[in-house]
Amino acid sequence: MGCKAKKKGSTFRLGLVLFFCLNILQFGTGCATLEPFGKTLTQGEIPAEWLSAERGWASFYHPSLAGRKTANGEVYKDELYTAAHPTLPFGTLVLVRRVATGRYTIVRINDRGPFVKGRVIDLSRTAAARLGLIAAGVGKVEVFVIPPEHPLLAHL
Numbered sequence: 254m255g256c257k258a259k260k261k262g263s264t265f266r267l268g269l270v271l272f273f274c275l276n277i278l279q280f281g282t283g284c285a286t287l288e289p290f291g292k293t294l295t296q297g298e299i300p301a302e303w304l305s306a307e308r309g310w311a312s313f314y315h316p317s318l319a320g321r322k323t324a325n326g327e328v329y330k331d332e333l334y335t336a337a338h339p340t341l342p343f344g345t346l347v348l349v350r351r352v353a354t355g356r357y358t359i360v361r362i363n364d365r366g367p368f369v370k371g372r373v374i375d376l377s378r379t380a381a382a383r384l385g386l387i388a389a390g391v392g393k394v395e396v397f398v399i400p401p402e403h404p405l406l407a408h409l
Contacts, residue, residue, distance in 0.1 A: 303397040303403075307373050308352070310393060311373065311393075311394040312390065313378055313387070334359065334360045334361065335362070336364070338366075338396075339366065341398065344361060345398060346359060346361055350397070351384045351385065351392050351393070353392065353393060360377070360380050372391070374394065
């Protein structure tokens with residue numbers, strides 16, 4: 254899944270959350286072949302309570318930003334599933350789905366941005382790779398907020 258058990262703290266918890274999110278998607282929709290990342294997801298397979306925050310363009314962080322602090326004080330790491338959003342609270346988990354392909358990933362908001370007109374979210378390089386955005390640089394996405402009261406987050 255990309256999250257190693259030897260990592261501590263929020264990274265490990267994020268891995269657990271992603272594991273539970275994806276299992277609920279898999280078993281809640283009856284789609285036995287849905288795998289964690291890089292697979293397709295139709296609009297009908299997204300739980301109704303995961304509100305669609307917006308639709309627009311996604312981009313990703315330039316590699317030169319690795320090691321710099323994000324708006325919430327964390328150090329940005331390319332390999333984590335994190336993102337920047339202009340208004341969502343830090344710590345919010347969102348599902349980002351690429352409109353053209355249906356590929357998706359789940360990220361945690363830990364920064365502010367993007368600051369380019371028409372863009373709704375800046376993804377870590379790893380998250381962008383899961384959506385297939387690296388070659389193009391940008392792509393149309395839908396952003397779905399996973400509600401904090403959702404049962405899969407109850408263990409946190």
